[in-house]
Amino acid sequence: MPFSPDDLSAIWxxxxxxxxxxxxxxxxxxxxxxxxxxxxxxxxxxxxxxxTLPLVLPPTVLGFYLLVTLGxxxxxxxxxxxxxxxxxxxxxxxxxxxSLIYSLPFAVQPLQNAFEAIGPRPLEVAATLRATPxxxxxxxxxxxxxxxxxxxxxxxxxxxxxxxxxxxxxxxNIPDKTRVVSTQIYGHVEALAYTQAHxxxxxxxLFSFVVLLGLSLLNRRHTRVMP
Amino acid sequence: MNPADNxxxxxxxxxxxxxxxxxxxxxxxxTVLYGASGSGKTSVLxxxxxxxxxxxxxxxxDGVVWQDDASGIxxxxxxxxxxxxxxxxxxxxxxDVRGNLAYGQKRTASGAxxxxxxxxxxxxxxxxxxxxxxxxxxxxxxxxxxxxxxxATQPRLLLLDEPLAALDQARRQDILPWLERxxxxxxxxxxxxxxxxxxxxxxxxxxxxxxxxxIQAAGPTADVLARIDTPVVxxxxxxxLLHGTVAERDARWHLARVDFGGGSLWLRDSGLAVGQRVRxxxxxxxxxxxxxxxxxxSIQNLLLATVDSIATxxxxxxxxxRVACGGAMLLSRITARAVSTLGLxxxxxxxxxxxSVALVE
Numbered sequence: 001m002p003f004s005p006d007d008l009s010a011i012w013x014x015x016x017x018x019x020x021x022x023x024x025x026x027x028x029x030x031x032x033x034x035x036x037x038x039x040x041x042x043x044x045x046x047x048x049x050x051x052t053l054p055l056v057l058p059p060t061v062l063g064f065y066l067l068v069t070l071g072x073x074x075x076x077x078x079x080x081x082x083x084x085x086x087x088x089x090x091x092x093x094x095x096x097x098x099s100l101i102y103s104l105p106f107a108v109q110p111l112q113n114a115f116e117a118i119g120p121r122p123l124e125v126a127a128t129l130r131a132t133p134x135x136x137x138x139x140x141x142x143x144x145x146x147x148x149x150x151x152x153x154x155x156x157x158x159x160x161x162x163x164x165x166x167x168x169x170x171x172x173n174i175p176d177k178t179r180v181v182s183t184q185i186y187g188h189v190e191a192l193a194y195t196q197a198h199x200x201x202x203x204x205x206l207f208s209f210v211v212l213l214g215l216s217l218l219n220r221r222h223t224r225v226m227p
Numbered sequence: 228m229n230p231a232d233n234x235x236x237x238x239x240x241x242x243x244x245x246x247x248x249x250x251x252x253x254x255x256x257x258t259v260l261y262g263a264s265g266s267g268k269t270s271v272l273x274x275x276x277x278x279x280x281x282x283x284x285x286x287x288x289d290g291v292v293w294q295d296d297a298s299g300i301x302x303x304x305x306x307x308x309x310x311x312x313x314x315x316x317x318x319x320x321x322x323d324v325r326g327n328l329a330y331g332q333k334r335t336a337s338g339a340x341x342x343x344x345x346x347x348x349x350x351x352x353x354x355x356x357x358x359x360x361x362x363x364x365x366x367x368x369x370x371x372x373x374x375x376x377x378x379a380t381q382p383r384l385l386l387l388d389e390p391l392a393a394l395d396q397a398r399r400q401d402i403l404p405w406l407e408r409x410x411x412x413x414x415x416x417x418x419x420x421x422x423x424x425x426x427x428x429x430x431x432x433x434x435x436x437x438x439x440x441x442i443q444a445a446g447p448t449a450d451v452l453a454r455i456d457t458p459v460v461x462x463x464x465x466x467x468l469l470h471g472t473v474a475e476r477d478a479r480w481h482l483a484r485v486d487f488g489g490g491s492l493w494l495r496d497s498g499l500a501v502g503q504r505v506r507x508x509x510x511x512x513x514x515x516x517x518x519x520x521x522x523x524x525s526i527q528n529l530l531l532a533t534v535d536s537i538a539t540x541x542x543x544x545x546x547x548x549r550v551a552c553g554g555a556m557l558l559s560r561i562t563a564r565a566v567s568t569l570g571l572x573x574x575x576x577x578x579x580x581x582x583s584v585a586l587v588e
Contacts, residue, residue, distance in 0.1 A: 128311035129331030
């Protein structure tokens with residue numbers, strides 16, 4: 001057995017975190033990406049920049065501010081304590097919230113690109129065919145931007161699996177609660193358990209390669225279909 | 228139904244553009260909105276559809292108010308029973324032809340359909356395309372499907388925005404007969420935007436000439452085309468439209484005679500049937516005038532007419548002369564010097580020599 005029970009627990013937690021993050025982000029990012037793709041508001045540029053920030057910030061910076069705001073003295077921490085939820089740092093909930101923010105641009109940008117590529121015309125056509133805007137969104141925009149959703153989903157999932165700095169800052173490294181694959185590898189290396197580290201690290205390399213290969217095959221198949 | 232049941236009055240203000248139109252549409256038939264690009268033709272359609280918000284607007288179709296800013300009524304596009312055919316193929320790429328047709332049809336309030344879907348498919352000859360993917364259709368087929376999709380919603384008004392503009396000449400010729408069928412068989416008004424003179428001559432029952440957001444001339448097509456007081460209309464292609472009936476075919480010389488209100492004209496026989504109603508187009512540059520009967524001329528079509536009015540053409544050397552020929556009007560483009568030399572004035576009897584006549588359907 002190449003994986004210890006600790007390893008398996010970390011893998012399970014990683015998959016759980018990535019799946020939840022992907023599912024929640026696709027729902028949350030859709031209206032945000034739609035707004036960014038369609039608005040002419042002067043808030044478009046600043047908000048677009050804020051959404052992209054996690055892409056360029058060092059994960060430690062993000063993790064640090066999350067730790068401060070979510071902690072007992074931060075304003076979100078005060079709120080969660082007031083609501084009787086305790087504080088989020090060093091819990092799975094805190095890790096999930098951090099992942100949502102950390103992976104936000106990876107969900108928003110493919111969706112925004114897809115929505116922009118569709119343009120306003122199909123919606124106008126749908127409106128002249130008696131479809132309300134909401135109806136048109138679900139029956140025209142969503143099917144036409146399916147590729148954007150697949151890309152957003154894959155990128156978000158893969159990026160969440162690969163996060164390390166934010167996890168370390170906000171999650172600590174608590175077995176079964178916040179210890180994911182990337183931090184588990186770190187632990188193995190610290191303990192000089194190189195064989196264990198090799199198995200996990202190698203799995204990550206393979207996983208990432210398969211994801212990127214799948215993504216590029218998917219994109220190529222779609223461009224071929226286009227006239 | 229009386230014509231006042233279809234009224235379109237709207238204004239639209241853009242930083243560099245002001246649109247003001249007031250139209251009454253006939254109960255059925257094609258009304259062509261004609262004008263150069265930037266004259267506001269497409270804006271009129273978009274405002275009628277509610278895709279753009281006109282102000283001070285009244286849109287009443289088939290007696291039903293779609294928009295009346297005076298009483299604060301504005302139906303959004305999806306509540307207006309209209310069909311809209313966009314300039315470029317606007318079919319949904321994620322649906323096949325059948326799916327595209329069904330999209331609007333199943334969102335239309337049920338009730339006795341004025342046009343059954345089968346009849347629409349038949350009318351546009353797209354029965355064999357139903358299972359096709361949209362990507363497999365030619366440009367002409369796409370537009371026919373788009374028209375059918377619009378008609379499947381049982382519209383009270385069909386809006387067509389340069390439906391042939393994206394097609395090459397051969398495809399245009401393919402689809403024009405289908406549009407003529409629509410005009411003759413549908414019992415709803417159609418508002419058709421174009422800047423192509425041949426489409427005007429072939430399709431228009433009535434014509435609205437638009438220039439920089441304002442109506443320059445409006446009325447039955449033959450009347451508007453025969454106007455010379457507005458420099459609108461068709462420029463180099465200025466000319467009259469005549470409605471006539473095929474009266475005789477000359478097998479020896481392969482010619483056909485068409486009688487119209489003011490006489491008859493011989494033209495090339497393209498296999499017409501005697502008794503068939505046809506539209507003839509006589510361009511102003513193909514009509515010359517003489518004050519005496521011209522003898523020994525190669526021109527076979529000679530009509531006795533009366534000068535109705537004379538206007539200066541775009542270039543000062545040219546004049547447009549309108550002559551009345553029975554109930555019909557012909558236009559003649561001659562030099563201003565010829566007008567002076569011949570002493571042409573309104574009321575003067577002239578011989579109009581018609582060098583060329585084109586059959587438009």
